[in-house]
Amino acid sequence: SQQGEEDPQALSIQEGENATMNCSYKTSINNLQWYRQNSGRGLVHLILIRSNEREKHSGRLRVTLDTSKKSSSLLITASRAADTASYFCAVSTDKLIFGTGTRLQVFP
């Protein structure tokens, strides 16, 4: 299976703290994408990192990719209560395969 697996499964932090979520996968990929999902809602694309990239930033998001370890991390800095959601990594070959997700709870 080439699926992404995330850890932790759940993460609770206070506003202002940083949140780090990790993703591991098993096969070669074209790119890796991170998505956010609010409860019962759609998947919102956050960031895409290509297989030849090691780090990418977008606002308060920082994504790293280590293809030798087949792992990626998503860092949300200075978290806000509105960041509360589930976060999924998805590895891309000719389709996206999603991980199990990390449920992030940010307390005000």
Place this chain on the structure above:
Amino acid sequence: EPEVTQTPSHQVTQMGQEVILRCVPISNHLYFYWYRQILGQKVEFLVSFYNNEISEKSEIFDDQFSVERPDGSNFTLKIRSTKLEDSAMYFCASSADLSGNTIYFGEGSWLTVV
């Protein structure tokens, strides 16, 4: 920002009934997908579609499922005879190409089979 739109947002259907979920992908995209997410579980790939034919399908996408692009804009998922276990959120997605670009998802259609 262009978006993928899906209808209906929520549908309740009797077991054994046929359901059609509709999607309008982003207009210049060429690759289309359906995914599903059973409540509390992860997002699962169902099928990909390109050039008016199925590119790939998962084990979930059995004979009761079909997809169609009836015109230049709509992309539909049909479930011929729904089962209780088909209850899930169904997401449509599209992308400009296969390997390098973002795949954009719709808000989903929540299907409840009773």
